[in-house]
Structures are given as C-alpha cells and as structure tokens.
Amino acid sequence: MAPPSTASGYFQESYDLRIAELAEERAQGKTIVGTFCLYVPDEIIFAAGADRIVLCGGRADTIAPAEQMLPRNICPLIKSSFGAILDSRAGGTASCPHVRLVDAVVAEATCDGKKKMYELLPEYVPTYVIDLPQKPGSPEAAAYFLAELRKFGKFMEDLTGNRIRPGDLQREIASANETRKLLHRLFARRKRDPPPIRGSEILRIMQRQFFLSPDRFRTGLRQLCEELDHASTPARTGPRILIAGCPMAAGNTKVADILEQKGAAIVVEESCTGTRAFWDLVDESTDPWTALAERYLRIPCACMTPNDDRIARILDLAKEYTVDGVVYYTLQFCHAYNIERLRVQKALKKEKIPMLAIESDYGDADAEQIGIRIDAFLEMVS
C-alpha cells in the first residue's frame, strides 16, 4: 500500500489556514454561508460574492448533546450536524469551529431526517432551505428546481447586497468545472493496479472539497496528481474495493480505515464524498441557471426516485475501476440508502460482482464485528 503523499501535508496546512482565512474575510464584511449537502450549488454562493464552508457532520462527540433533543434512532450524520450547531451556539469549544463563522446555513430538502432537523435550526442560526423535486426525470421537475435555484440566488443577493450577473455565474461554473476535471484526473490514477494512493487518504481530501477555497483545493489536487504520476508503484496490494452509499463526513473514516487495516485497496467511492461530488460537469454552453439546475438535479442521491442512474453508475465504476467487490455503506437508520441497497444488490448480482452491506453509526461498538465481516468478504473476493 502507498505511503501518504506529501500533498497530504499541503491539504492539512490548508485546513488550518482556512479557518483563519474565513475569520479574516468575515471581519472584512464578507458573507459566509454554511452548507451540508451537494445539492447546494457553490457557484451561486461564490457568484454572489460570498464564501462557503461545509459544516461538520462526521464527528462522534457532538452526537450526545444532539440526542438530548433529537430521537436517538436517526442517522448519526444528522445528529452530529445538529449537535455541532447546538454545542457551538452554547459556547462549546470541543465541537465544529465552522458554525461560528457563518452568517446563515443553506440547507436542502433531501432526506426526512435532515429536512425536519433543519426546522429546528432557525433558533440557533438563520437558515434557508432549497426545495428539491423527488422524481427528477420530468421537465416539470426541472422547471421547479430551476425556480428554486433562482429563489436561492435572490436570497444570496439579499444576504450579500451583491447582484448575481450571468457573467459571475459563468465564471464560477468554469471554476467549479475545473475542480471537477481535476478530480476526474485524480480518480483516473486509481484505476492502476495496484492503486498509487490509499482510499482513506482520498476520502480525507474529498471531505475538504467544500471546505477549502477552490483555488487552494485545486493547487493541492494538481500537486497530488503530479506526485502520483511519478510515484514508484507500491509493492503490496489487496482486493480492489468500491465503496458505495452514504457520505462519510469529515471525522468519519471508520469503515474505510477498517477496510484498509484488513488489507483492502479502496479504489473508488460512489458517494457524496466520492464520485457524486464531481462526476457530472455543468454545461458551459447554455444559460447558466438552467445548466446548474440540470446538473445538480442529476446528482444520483437515494432521496431521488427512481434512482436508476445511480445503479448504472455503480456498475460502470465497478467495471472501469476493475473492482473485486463492492462495500455498500449505510449510515444507521438512513432509510433511503438502506432500501435502495436491494436494487443495487440485485444489479451487482446480475453482473456477478460480490457485495457486502455495512450499516453503522459513528461509535466503536461494532468495529470488531465489522472487521470480522470485512475479513470474510475480502477472503471471498481475493
């Protein structure tokens, strides 16, 4: 397995600098918004002259305060996200440092748990919610989402006092597409056998995609691609694994870590902290608002019905990355990904690709049991 890249030092350093950068921006009057989800277009935020950071949702230590209010039997990401805001607004310091930096949270109507948790936020932080159609295949759904994005643009204009001109949006679309192309370039390197970089390292980088400034993030990606092109091929490798499923937010690397401890080579992640974040580009040749609506509504999240594109993409990735098996990862109590598992499993079975389903929270209680199941799975696919 490959040693950590030196680019990883750059990403770590950038993380520390970023908090100071945002505080400085804010002191100078710049608007900062916090986001939780891929469905909120960065392009609109930047075009309004604001900055953004993704809010924490992967930390285990903010779950206990959240459970004093929220039901226990909802997904850890939602509890962790809410707990981070509760803790921060209560003056807590152990938790997410991002919350204190934002003027507003921009949320989205994706899953039931998040949608309803967002209703509790206005007591702690101004919150705007973008609605999403749930059956994205029709012209009516596209028109509804386009209207929702335009309303969000208006919200950002009111919040910042800046007007979003088509040129601003086009510039930001080009910028975001550049990032997406670099991520494609990085992920393509992982098709090699053995892969030149650990999946857990990629995951930690992807967790920062919506936290770092686009410029700094791209600098790190370029440096990393360069390094990987000149890296000597690592001697040791294991079964090639695709992880498909729920996002692994910053702080949550549990299943990826266990997989690598057990000898797997994670070669690609079909998730919000993987391909879903960057796979499709925004069409730069057409009206920017329409192009954004089209691209973002194409994100194959399990909150959409039916989600056939996701199943097709998993099959494509499994072939492109010549995987030996798929680990289907579900955050505990995430109904959408959990039920969609049935259709994914059926499609993989048809292609004779083995799959292991893991449903887990942020605790350590099930780590050993997961390790045993992964051991057995890797032995089977080796």
Add this chain to the structure above:
Amino acid sequence: MAPPSTASGYFQESYDLRIAELAEERAQGKTIVGTFCLYVPDEIIFAAGADRIVLCGGRADTIAPAEQMLPRNICPLIKSSFGAILDSRAGGTASCPHVRLVDAVVAEATCDGKKKMYELLPEYVPTYVIDLPQKPGSPEAAAYFLAELRKFGKFMEDLTGNRIRPGDLQREIASANETRKLLHRLFARRKRDPPPIRGSEILRIMQRQFFLSPDRFRTGLRQLCEELDHASTPARTGPRILIAGCPMAAGNTKVADILEQKGAAIVVEESCTGTRAFWDLVDESTDPWTALAERYLRIPCACMTPNDDRIARILDLAKEYTVDGVVYYTLQFCHAYNIERLRVQKALKKEKIPMLAIESDYGDADAEQIGIRIDAFLEMVS
C-alpha cells in the same frame, strides 16, 4: 364510556360487501387502483370512471415476509404494506385481500421509506408515483403539484380509456366534500363532555374511509350521526385525549385500545386516520384541477417543511375539543413525525397542555410498558 353504536354493524357489513362489489366491478371491466396515502386525490380516480381501495398497511402478520427483503429498522406501516403485496403476489391468503383486486397502485413521494419501497413494487404490480414538493408554501410548489396531478389524470385516462372532463371532476369534488362535511358533523359530536362515542370506534370507521364506496360510507356516517344525536349520555368518562401523529392503518388500533383500557376518552385524532383526512374542503367555485392541487397540498403531513399549519391545527383542536392531554403517536423509525414532535411539544408546553410521546411498532412486546406510561399520564392529567 359509550357502547358500540349500531352503525358499527352497518360499517362491518359494508366491509364484507365491498370486497365482493370490487370483484364484481372488476369482472365487468372497471379499473380498480390501490392507494396508500391521503395525497392521492380520490376525485381524479373516480372522475376517470375507476374505483379505488386503500391497501392494507396496519397488519402485523405481513411484516415478517417483508423483513426478508426490507431493512428491519424502518416503520411497521411500510413493512406491513410491502409484505401484504409480497404475500398476495406469492399466492398467500393470510394477508391483504385488496391487492389482488387492483390493476395498479397509485403511490406518492411522501416519506423516504415509502418512496423507496414503492421502487420495489413494479416487480409485483404496476405502480404510478405522484411527486410532491416538500416546501409547499410557494406559488412554484403549487404549480409543480398541479402539473403532477394533471399527469396523474393523464395516467388514469390511459389506464381506464375514459376522458376526465371538468364536469366529472366537479361532480367528484362535490361528492368528496359531502363526505368531508359529514365527517365534520360526526367529529363535532365528540366535543360533548362526555363524548358519545369511543375513539377506537371512530378509528375503525376512519380506517374504512378510503376503502368503502363514498355512498355507502356516507350512509353509515349519517346513520351514526343520527344515533349519536339521540344517544343517552354515557355515565362514565375519563380524561379527554387528543391523539396526534402517524396514521393508524386498518389492523393497527394498539395505542387507541390501550388508552381506552386505561380509562381515557379519545375525543379527536390529528392524523391521516383522523382530521388530516377530511378537514379541508376543496374549493368548488374555481378551476377543479387548481382547487384539488391547493387543497391536497395543504394536508399537514410531517413530510412537508416547515409544517407550521399542523402545529396550529393541533393547538386549535386541543382547545375546540377541550382536551386534558395529547398523546403524540409515532410509528417506530418514522423520522419525520418523530423529529416534528419537538416543535409540537414546545407549542403545547407554551399552552400548558400535557403531552405523552409514544413510539411503537405493531408488536405486543411494548404493550405493557406503554400501558404503564399511559396510566401515569392519565393520572397526571385527571
């Protein structure tokens, strides 16, 4: 507490007749669709010359077959509904007799669990899904839902071979409004102290609302209202309870039964098997499609965000029906109602109305514990 009404005999008889009636209709070429949810307008189905029955979702015995496919940690209503279809299509006889009678299922994108379960249905029965906006307050959301209803109308036209003319729709709207007005008349009787009818009896009637033919259902309602107007006031009563929360589908009367065993007088249900089913009328003075979209989008289900109308309605009902306490009922793992509980609880607390939260499935394992909690609650509110 009041003895069962003699109208209840009429409703029971009607149930038995209905299965034969539907089989006969079908034999004569009439289209029958199965529904699961209040968001599917009966008016459109009837206007297309079809008939409809609500499909079973409250039976415990169909959960085990469902759990062989679906995750266990999703709500019992979804598992029961899916299990009923599985069992029926596998030739099972212990389960829902309705499934075998339908040409198609008309479903809706409400909660995550149902939305994703519906994706599995086409393998067993033709399935059509109506999309819903999730943030219903805007003109854009209204327009999107209107478009979805028109598409559903088209689907029904294609399925039946009949055209839906505005006059058909107006006739069915008037019919459905008549039912709604009768239900208002029935529920108003329950404002008396003590109430002249048990809540569990009302629940069993409400569970048949979308199963019986509108004519027969109304005949039963009229008979029942007459009886209640001439009933002698029962001597004994208990604390007046409002049940708010998830639907109690046919077969599931567990919490209502325990409440009455413990001496409560259930006087009103804020649920899909209560006020949500009939409270708002469709405006008969405007374009029927637009009027339907407006009325149906106003249903205050917890899948909507924010759902302030529901909270306001619970407070109104608590006052109108002079309740001593609210039992907040959640089907296990129903994230939307479970999280919305926080806002309901806060609003009730402000009005000094006590609330007891019960989250339960269709099993008996927690019945004794629920009984103990209800005992303590009733003692407190007496």
